[in-house]
Amino acid sequence: MITVIGLGFVGLTTGLGFAKKGFKTFGIDINRERVDLLKNFEIPFHEPHLKNILEETSGTKFFLDVSLDDAIKQSEAIFICVGTPASSDGSADLSHLLAAIDQIIAVDSGSFKVLIVKSTVPPSTLSKRVIPYVEEKISGLDRAFGFASNPEFLREGYCWEDFIEPDRLVIGVEDEKSRQILQQLYEPFGAPIHNVSYNSAEFIKYLSNTLLSTLISYSNEMSMIADNIGGIDVPSSFRILHEDKRWSGKPASMSSYVYPGCGYGGYCLPKDTQALDAIARANGIDTSVLSGNLRINDEIKDHLVGKIESELEKDAPIGILGLSFKPESDDVRITPAKDIIVKLIEKGFTNLSAYDPLANEAFKTEYPDIDIKYFEDLDSLLQNVENVVILTGWKEFKNNKEKITKKKVFDFRYIY
Numbered sequence: 001m002i003t004v005i006g007l008g009f010v011g012l013t014t015g016l017g018f019a020k021k022g023f024k025t026f027g028i029d030i031n032r033e034r035v036d037l038l039k040n041f042e043i044p045f046h047e048p049h050l051k052n053i054l055e056e057t058s059g060t061k062f063f064l065d066v067s068l069d070d071a072i073k074q075s076e077a078i079f080i081c082v083g084t085p086a087s088s089d090g091s092a093d094l095s096h097l098l099a100a101i102d103q104i105i106a107v108d109s110g111s112f113k114v115l116i117v118k119s120t121v122p123p124s125t126l127s128k129r130v131i132p133y134v135e136e137k138i139s140g141l142d143r144a145f146g147f148a149s150n151p152e153f154l155r156e157g158y159c160w161e162d163f164i165e166p167d168r169l170v171i172g173v174e175d176e177k178s179r180q181i182l183q184q185l186y187e188p189f190g191a192p193i194h195n196v197s198y199n200s201a202e203f204i205k206y207l208s209n210t211l212l213s214t215l216i217s218y219s220n221e222m223s224m225i226a227d228n229i230g231g232i233d234v235p236s237s238f239r240i241l242h243e244d245k246r247w248s249g250k251p252a253s254m255s256s257y258v259y260p261g262c263g264y265g266g267y268c269l270p271k272d273t274q275a276l277d278a279i280a281r282a283n284g285i286d287t288s289v290l291s292g293n294l295r296i297n298d299e300i301k302d303h304l305v306g307k308i309e310s311e312l313e314k315d316a317p318i319g320i321l322g323l324s325f326k327p328e329s330d331d332v333r334i335t336p337a338k339d340i341i342v343k344l345i346e347k348g349f350t351n352l353s354a355y356d357p358l359a360n361e362a363f364k365t366e367y368p369d370i371d372i373k374y375f376e377d378l379d380s381l382l383q384n385v386e387n388v389v390i391l392t393g394w395k396e397f398k399n400n401k402e403k404i405t406k407k408k409v410f411d412f413r414y415i416y
Contacts, residue, residue, distance in 0.1 A: 002026070002185070003075040005100050007034060009047060010118060010152050011081030013159040016053045019062035020164065021188045026063050026071035039064055049160040072107040076181055079150070081118045092122050094129060101134060110142040114178045116150050120205055126172065126198040146178030149198050151205035166191040172201025211258065214289075221289045225276065228283040262304055262391055262412040263297045263336040265325030270297070270334045301336060304412050305343045311408075312387060314348040319385035320372070321404070322392020322413070323356035323363040330358040332366050337391040340412075341370060355381040357396050382407065390415060 004015035007029040019025045029035050037044050041058070043051050054062065063071075072078065082096040097119055104115065115134070117126055126149050134145060149172030154162045169191050173179045179195055186193055196204070219238065226232035246254045264270065277290040312318065325335040332338065337354075344352060353373040356363065360374050375381035378400060382388070386407055390397055393413040397404060401416055409416070 001075045002077045002079065003028060003071040004079045004081055005029075005104075006081035006083070006096075006119070007031075007038065008081065008083065009045065009156060009159055010154060011079070012038070012043075012050060013047070013154060013163045014079055014081055014118060014152070016050060016057060016062060017160075017163040018185065019057040020053055022061065023185065024061055024063070026066050026075065028066075028068055028071055035064055046157075047159050048157070053160070068103055069107050072104055072113070073109045073111075075113060076111075077114050077116060077185060078104060079116045079118050084119045084121055092120075092125070094121065094125065097121065097130070098133060101130065102137070105134065105137050105141070105143060108142075110144060112144040112146065112177065114146040114148055114181050116148045116182070118150050118152055120151065120209075121149075121202055123199045123203040123206065125202060146173075146175050146181075147198070148173045148178050148182055149201040150182070151201055153205075153208060164189070169193045170201050170204050171195050172198040174198060218289045221285075221287060225280040225283070225285050225287070228285050229279065260414055261300075261336075261393075262340060263300050265333070265335040265337075266329075266331055267333045301339045301343060304410070305340060305347060308344065308349075308389065308410055309347055312349075315350055316387055317351045317385040318344070318349060318353070319375075319381045319388045319407075320352060320354035321356075321378075321381075321388050321390045321397050322359075322394055323354055324359040324392050327392055327394045330356075330362045332359050332363045335363075338363075338367055338370070340389070340391060341372065345370070353381055353385055356392065357394055378403075 002015070002018050002023050002025040004011050004018075004025060005028045007015065007027050011029070012027070015025045015027045027035075027038070034044050038054065041051060041055050043054070058064070080097060080100050082100050084092045084094060084097060087093045097117070101115065104113075115130075117130060126147060131147055134147075138145070151170055152163075153166070153168075153170075166189055169186050169189065171179070171182050171186070171193060173182055173195055174197060182195075183193065223234050226234050226237065246252050246257075249255075273290060273294060277287050277294060280287045280290065308318070320337065320341060323335060323337045324330055324332055325337075341352060341354070353375060354360070354363070355375045355378055360376070363370075364374065375384070378396060382403065387410070388404060388407050389410040390404075390413050393415045398415050405416065
């Protein structure tokens, strides 16, 4: 059985969704006016389909006429779907979440229950705020809790479709008993279930939302640049941008760009980003997105070199896998590999080797002052190093994972 605490967009959709799938579900909300409306089959906000589902499941699978105590005592899974508004300093206000937890803990029930945070909370909230809070509160009490983070990916106006036919399910869970309960609840939905750490689940939610907000701000900054330069048809420019085959995933996908690495390089992206930033500033626009883009492309390299420096001695034998700025190319112009190798040398690393399926000679020619050893094949390099740094995502490196991962690997293209 399931209890859902908080019957707003997320909570009501969640409760009705599980009820529709056949689970006995209790809906709890401190707003009595809202509960009374729902008892009369009135949805207190606009969201298609929910009224019909409420009428269909009310009294058979979805129950509002139940006390919090009875609901908690009967439930194995407790979904917390309360608001987490922004505080004055921009941080998430967790007061409603902690208040709901207080109510749950106050119920005298020793049976095992999973507290599932479905409210949107910043990464590390469950591990650093919620779990320590609960453990302190239940000290000396007969309570047994597991924990999970289960972020929602619901669009207002399409909540029902998104919940009942999800494209993926993300569950942050770190104990087997809780995992099994969540698995049983979500198996009927037929979507891929990703069991990850608490922090990862919370991060994935913010990864999704901040990508969208960044794309919107990027588009708005571009429109301001266009307006200030003049003579540019903004809407048609964006519509033509959308005709790029990569939006549909054919032949390549935009997802390959929305993925971390060690920075962008090659001839076009760096110079074009710099050029547009320069002309925008010349036309009076403070380019927060573009200038931030360029700054981060530099900072990521220092960040990654710092990870190597924190784990290896300066004379450690290090093999660089990949020199071109991207796979299937021997182009080494403004390649991130060059900057990272130079930064390693400047930090005092003295035993660097490199191998690239295509770009060894091009790299030697383009950067003759970089003093490193080159190998003509992967096996030869691996025989001479104990550590490898992957800087280009070549298929050869992906296909030789077992061989490469016998070494200490710094996978800065995240290919494994």
